[in-house]
Amino acid sequence: MSGFIRSAWLAGTLVLGCLTAFTAHAAEKVVQVGGGLGLLDQPGKARGSVILMPGGDGDIGLGADGQIARPGNTLVRERKRFAGAGFATLTLDDGTDPAQAVTLMRGIAKPVVVIAMSRAATRVGPALAARPDGLIFVSAMLDDFRFRNSPDSLPPTLVLHHREDTCRVTLPATVDAFLAWAGNRAKVQWFTGGVAEGNPCLARGHHGFAGIESQMVAAATRFAARPR
Numbered sequence: 001m002s003g004f005i006r007s008a009w010l011a012g013t014l015v016l017g018c019l020t021a022f023t024a025h026a027a028e029k030v031v032q033v034g035g036g037l038g039l040l041d042q043p044g045k046a047r048g049s050v051i052l053m054p055g056g057d058g059d060i061g062l063g064a065d066g067q068i069a070r071p072g073n074t075l076v077r078e079r080k081r082f083a084g085a086g087f088a089t090l091t092l093d094d095g096t097d098p099a100q101a102v103t104l105m106r107g108i109a110k111p112v113v114v115i116a117m118s119r120a121a122t123r124v125g126p127a128l129a130a131r132p133d134g135l136i137f138v139s140a141m142l143d144d145f146r147f148r149n150s151p152d153s154l155p156p157t158l159v160l161h162h163r164e165d166t167c168r169v170t171l172p173a174t175v176d177a178f179l180a181w182a183g184n185r186a187k188v189q190w191f192t193g194g195v196a197e198g199n200p201c202l203a204r205g206h207h208g209f210a211g212i213e214s215q216m217v218a219a220a221t222r223f224a225a226r227p228r
Contacts, residue, residue, distance in 0.1 A: 027041050027042065027043070027083070028040065028041045028066055029042075029066070030062065030063075030064055030065075030066050031090075031104070033090070033092065033096040033097055033100050033101050033104060034095070034096050034097025034100045034101075035095045035096070035097065036092070036093050036094055036095025036096035036097075037062045037063075037064070037093050037095075037096065038062070038090050038091060038092050038093060038096050038101060039062055039066060039068070039079070039090070039091040039093075040088070040089070040090050041079065041080070041082075041083040041088065041089040041090075041091075042088045042089075042108060043083060043086055043087070043088060045086075046086060046087055046088040046108065046109035047085075047086040047087060047109070047225055048086075048087050048088070048109055048110060048111045048112070048113065048224055048225060049087060049088040049089070049090070049105035049106070049108055049109045049110065049111070049112045049113070050082050050087045050088070050089050050090070050112075050113050050114075050115055050220070050221075050224050051090045051092065051098070051101045051102065051105060051112070051113070051114045051115065051127070051132075052075040052076070052079055052082070052089065052090065052091045052092065052115050052117075053075070053092050053098065053114065053115065053116040053117065053120035053123065053124060053127075054073035054074075054075050054076050054091070054092070054117055054120060055073055055074075055075075055117040055118025055119045055120050055139070056073065056118065056119055057094060057119070058092070058093070058094045058119075058120060058123060059093065059094035060073065060076055060091070060093050060094070061093070062091075062093040072202075072203050073117065073203055073208075074117060074138070074203045074208040074209055074210075074213060074216075075091070075115065075117050075138070076091060077203070077213070078213050078216075078217050079091050081213075081214065081217040082217060082220070082221065085217070085221040087109075087221065087224060088105060088108045088109045090104070090105055097126065098114065098123065098124060098126050098127030098130075099126045099127055099129050099130040100130075101114075101127065102114065102127050102130035102131070102132045103130055106130075110133065111132075111133035111134060111224070111225075111226075111227055112132045112133050112134075113132060113133060113134035113135065113136060113223070113224040113227055114127045114132045114134070114135050114136070115135075115136040115138060115220060115224075116135070116136070116137055116138070116140060117137075117138040117139060117140065118138070118139050118140060118141060118167075118170060118201070118207065119141055119169075120140070121137060121140040121141045121142065121144060121145040122141060122144050122145070122148065124145070125145075125148055125149050125153070128149070128153045128154070128155070129153075131155070132155055133155060133156070133227050134155050134156045134157070134158070134223060134224060134227025134228075135154065135155050135156070135157045135158075136157070136158045136159075136160060136220050136223060136224070137157065137158070137159045137160065137161075138160045138161075138209075138216065138220070139160070139161060139162065139165055139167070139170050139207045139208070139209070140159070140161075140170060141169050141170055141174075142159070142170070142174045142175065142177070142178035143169075143174050143177070143178075144169070145178070146177070146178060146181050151181055151182050151183060151185060154182055154185040154186065155185075155227065156185065156186075156227045156228050157182060157185055157186035157187075158186070158187060158188070158189065158219075158220070158223045158227075159175055159178065159179070159186060159187070159188040159189070160188075160189055160191065160209075160216055160219055160220060161175050161188060161189075161190060161191070162190075162191045162192070162194070162206040162207065162209060163190050163191065163192050164192065164196070164206045165200070165205075165206050165207050166196075166200040166205075166206070166207075167200045167201035167205075167207045168201070169201070170201070170207060172190075175188055189219050191209065191212060191215060191216065193211065193212055194206060194209060194210050194211030194212040195210045195211040196210065197210065
Protein backbone atom coordinates (compact mmCIF):
# COMPACT_ATOMS: atom_id res chain seq x y z
CA MET A 1 0.00 0.00 0.00
CA SER A 2 1.52 3.36 -1.04
CA GLY A 3 1.96 6.13 1.48
CA PHE A 4 -0.75 8.21 -0.16
CA ILE A 5 -3.26 5.36 -0.29
CA ARG A 6 -2.48 4.36 3.29
CA SER A 7 -2.99 7.94 4.50
CA ALA A 8 -6.31 8.14 2.67
CA TRP A 9 -7.39 4.80 4.15
CA LEU A 10 -6.49 5.92 7.68
CA ALA A 11 -8.32 9.21 7.20
CA GLY A 12 -11.39 7.33 6.00
CA THR A 13 -11.19 4.99 8.98
CA LEU A 14 -11.01 7.92 11.39
CA VAL A 15 -13.99 9.59 9.73
CA LEU A 16 -15.97 6.33 9.88
CA GLY A 17 -15.08 5.97 13.56
CA CYS A 18 -16.30 9.48 14.27
CA LEU A 19 -19.53 8.83 12.38
CA THR A 20 -20.06 5.59 14.30
CA ALA A 21 -19.53 7.34 17.62
CA PHE A 22 -21.90 10.12 16.59
CA THR A 23 -24.53 7.61 15.48
CA ALA A 24 -24.27 5.72 18.79
CA HIS A 25 -24.76 8.96 20.72
CA ALA A 26 -27.59 10.04 18.45
CA ALA A 27 -29.34 6.75 19.14
CA GLU A 28 -30.53 8.23 22.44
CA LYS A 29 -33.54 10.48 22.03
CA VAL A 30 -35.83 12.27 24.44
CA VAL A 31 -39.44 11.13 24.44
CA GLN A 32 -42.53 12.31 26.30
CA VAL A 33 -43.92 9.71 28.70
CA GLY A 34 -46.97 11.04 30.46
CA GLY A 35 -46.09 14.25 32.26
CA GLY A 36 -42.34 13.77 32.12
CA LEU A 37 -39.43 12.95 29.87
CA GLY A 38 -37.64 9.68 29.19
CA LEU A 39 -34.41 8.89 27.37
CA LEU A 40 -34.87 6.19 24.73
CA ASP A 41 -32.00 4.18 23.28
CA GLN A 42 -33.27 1.91 20.52
CA PRO A 43 -30.91 -0.60 18.84
CA GLY A 44 -31.62 -1.57 15.26
CA LYS A 45 -32.90 -5.03 16.16
CA ALA A 46 -33.71 -5.17 19.87
CA ARG A 47 -34.03 -8.48 21.70
CA GLY A 48 -36.45 -6.90 24.18
CA SER A 49 -37.08 -3.71 26.15
CA VAL A 50 -36.07 -2.55 29.60
CA ILE A 51 -37.50 0.42 31.46
CA LEU A 52 -35.04 1.87 33.96
CA MET A 53 -36.54 3.55 37.03
CA PRO A 54 -33.76 5.22 39.05
CA GLY A 55 -33.87 5.40 42.83
CA GLY A 56 -34.13 8.39 45.12
CA ASP A 57 -36.85 10.82 44.13
CA GLY A 58 -36.46 9.74 40.50
CA ASP A 59 -35.44 13.24 39.38
CA ILE A 60 -32.40 12.86 37.12
CA GLY A 61 -32.76 16.29 35.52
CA LEU A 62 -33.25 15.13 31.94
CA GLY A 63 -33.35 18.06 29.55
CA ALA A 64 -35.01 18.33 26.16
CA ASP A 65 -31.52 18.16 24.63
CA GLY A 66 -30.86 14.75 26.20
CA GLN A 67 -28.43 16.02 28.82
CA ILE A 68 -28.78 14.57 32.34
CA ALA A 69 -28.09 16.94 35.21
CA ARG A 70 -27.91 14.22 37.88
CA PRO A 71 -26.40 11.08 36.29
CA GLY A 72 -25.04 9.44 39.43
CA ASN A 73 -27.68 6.74 39.94
CA THR A 74 -26.40 3.29 39.04
CA LEU A 75 -29.10 2.54 36.45
CA VAL A 76 -28.52 5.91 34.79
CA ARG A 77 -24.76 5.40 34.68
CA GLU A 78 -25.12 1.86 33.36
CA ARG A 79 -27.92 2.44 30.84
CA LYS A 80 -25.54 2.02 27.90
CA ARG A 81 -24.68 -1.50 29.09
CA PHE A 82 -28.33 -2.48 28.70
CA ALA A 83 -28.47 -1.00 25.21
CA GLY A 84 -25.14 -2.63 24.40
CA ALA A 85 -26.65 -5.99 25.36
CA GLY A 86 -29.24 -5.50 22.63
CA PHE A 87 -32.17 -4.06 24.60
CA ALA A 88 -34.25 -1.03 23.74
CA THR A 89 -33.71 1.03 26.87
CA LEU A 90 -35.97 3.73 28.30
CA THR A 91 -34.59 5.69 31.26
CA LEU A 92 -37.36 7.50 33.12
CA ASP A 93 -37.17 10.90 34.75
CA ASP A 94 -39.40 12.31 37.46
CA GLY A 95 -43.01 12.89 36.40
CA THR A 96 -43.17 10.11 33.82
CA ASP A 97 -45.99 7.58 33.76
CA PRO A 98 -44.59 4.03 34.19
CA ALA A 99 -47.72 2.47 32.70
CA GLN A 100 -47.39 4.57 29.56
CA ALA A 101 -43.71 3.59 29.45
CA VAL A 102 -44.68 -0.09 29.32
CA THR A 103 -47.17 0.56 26.52
CA LEU A 104 -44.58 2.57 24.57
CA MET A 105 -41.90 -0.09 24.84
CA ARG A 106 -44.27 -2.92 23.98
CA GLY A 107 -44.64 -1.26 20.59
CA ILE A 108 -40.85 -1.30 20.15
CA ALA A 109 -39.68 -4.72 21.32
CA LYS A 110 -40.93 -7.53 23.57
CA PRO A 111 -40.53 -8.82 26.21
CA VAL A 112 -40.85 -5.63 28.26
CA VAL A 113 -39.19 -5.67 31.69
CA VAL A 114 -39.32 -2.89 34.29
CA ILE A 115 -36.20 -2.40 36.42
CA ALA A 116 -36.80 -0.45 39.63
CA MET A 117 -33.93 0.56 41.89
CA SER A 118 -34.14 1.40 45.59
CA ARG A 119 -36.94 3.94 46.22
CA ALA A 120 -38.35 3.43 42.73
CA ALA A 121 -40.07 0.39 44.25
CA THR A 122 -42.51 2.89 45.78
CA ARG A 123 -43.39 4.20 42.29
CA VAL A 124 -43.46 1.03 40.22
CA GLY A 125 -47.02 -0.03 41.08
CA PRO A 126 -48.72 1.81 38.18
CA ALA A 127 -46.45 0.03 35.69
CA LEU A 128 -47.84 -3.33 36.76
CA ALA A 129 -51.32 -2.32 35.62
CA ALA A 130 -49.92 -2.22 32.07
CA ARG A 131 -48.81 -5.86 32.47
CA PRO A 132 -45.07 -5.86 31.74
CA ASP A 133 -43.53 -9.24 31.01
CA GLY A 134 -41.17 -9.03 33.96
CA LEU A 135 -40.00 -6.95 36.89
CA ILE A 136 -36.53 -6.58 38.39
CA PHE A 137 -35.89 -5.04 41.79
CA VAL A 138 -32.36 -3.72 42.35
CA SER A 139 -31.48 -2.90 45.98
CA ALA A 140 -35.16 -2.15 46.34
CA MET A 141 -37.39 -0.98 49.18
CA LEU A 142 -39.25 -4.28 49.21
CA ASP A 143 -41.14 -3.75 52.46
CA ASP A 144 -42.67 -0.57 51.10
CA PHE A 145 -43.65 -2.30 47.86
CA ARG A 146 -45.39 -5.08 49.81
CA PHE A 147 -47.42 -2.58 51.79
CA ARG A 148 -48.58 -0.80 48.63
CA ASN A 149 -49.33 -3.76 46.34
CA SER A 150 -50.76 -7.26 46.09
CA PRO A 151 -48.64 -10.28 45.16
CA ASP A 152 -51.21 -11.03 42.47
CA SER A 153 -49.99 -7.93 40.62
CA LEU A 154 -46.50 -9.32 40.16
CA PRO A 155 -45.25 -10.58 36.80
CA PRO A 156 -42.22 -12.90 36.92
CA THR A 157 -39.91 -11.00 39.25
CA LEU A 158 -36.17 -11.05 39.96
CA VAL A 159 -34.62 -9.47 43.05
CA LEU A 160 -30.98 -8.38 42.70
CA HIS A 161 -29.53 -7.64 46.11
CA HIS A 162 -26.11 -7.25 47.73
CA ARG A 163 -25.52 -9.27 50.88
CA GLU A 164 -23.66 -6.35 52.43
CA ASP A 165 -26.17 -3.62 51.65
CA THR A 166 -26.33 -1.57 54.87
CA CYS A 167 -28.89 0.99 53.74
CA ARG A 168 -31.47 0.89 56.53
CA VAL A 169 -34.47 0.66 54.16
CA THR A 170 -33.03 -2.05 51.90
CA LEU A 171 -31.35 -4.42 54.32
CA PRO A 172 -30.82 -7.99 53.06
CA ALA A 173 -33.25 -9.24 55.71
CA THR A 174 -36.13 -7.63 53.78
CA VAL A 175 -35.59 -10.01 50.86
CA ASP A 176 -36.77 -13.20 52.59
CA ALA A 177 -39.99 -11.55 53.73
CA PHE A 178 -40.64 -10.33 50.20
CA LEU A 179 -40.02 -13.77 48.67
CA ALA A 180 -42.39 -15.40 51.15
CA TRP A 181 -45.03 -12.79 50.31
CA ALA A 182 -44.52 -13.13 46.54
CA GLY A 183 -44.65 -16.93 46.48
CA ASN A 184 -43.44 -18.51 43.27
CA ARG A 185 -43.64 -15.21 41.38
CA ALA A 186 -40.22 -14.02 42.55
CA LYS A 187 -36.66 -15.24 42.94
CA VAL A 188 -33.44 -13.65 44.16
CA GLN A 189 -29.85 -13.44 42.99
CA TRP A 190 -27.37 -12.41 45.66
CA PHE A 191 -24.14 -10.50 45.11
CA THR A 192 -20.96 -9.97 47.12
CA GLY A 193 -17.82 -7.92 46.62
CA GLY A 194 -17.25 -4.54 45.08
CA VAL A 195 -16.48 -1.39 47.02
CA ALA A 196 -18.33 0.73 49.57
CA GLU A 197 -17.75 4.46 49.90
CA GLY A 198 -19.74 7.24 51.53
CA ASN A 199 -23.47 7.11 52.18
CA PRO A 200 -24.59 3.44 52.34
CA CYS A 201 -27.86 4.33 50.57
CA LEU A 202 -26.21 5.90 47.53
CA ALA A 203 -24.65 4.60 44.34
CA ARG A 204 -21.01 4.41 45.44
CA GLY A 205 -21.59 1.66 47.96
CA HIS A 206 -22.84 -1.92 47.98
CA HIS A 207 -26.35 -0.51 47.66
CA GLY A 208 -25.35 0.73 44.19
CA PHE A 209 -23.31 -2.36 43.28
CA ALA A 210 -20.22 -0.16 43.09
CA GLY A 211 -17.36 -2.04 41.48
CA ILE A 212 -19.58 -4.89 40.29
CA GLU A 213 -22.06 -2.95 38.17
CA SER A 214 -21.34 -5.13 35.15
CA GLN A 215 -22.31 -8.25 37.12
CA MET A 216 -25.61 -6.69 38.10
CA VAL A 217 -26.38 -5.66 34.53
CA ALA A 218 -25.46 -9.12 33.22
CA ALA A 219 -27.88 -10.77 35.65
CA ALA A 220 -30.61 -8.29 34.75
CA THR A 221 -30.21 -8.78 31.00
CA ARG A 222 -30.22 -12.57 31.30
CA PHE A 223 -33.57 -12.37 33.03
CA ALA A 224 -34.91 -9.65 30.71
CA ALA A 225 -34.29 -11.84 27.67
CA ARG A 226 -36.57 -14.57 29.08
CA PRO A 227 -38.46 -13.38 32.14
CA ARG A 228 -39.73 -16.42 34.03
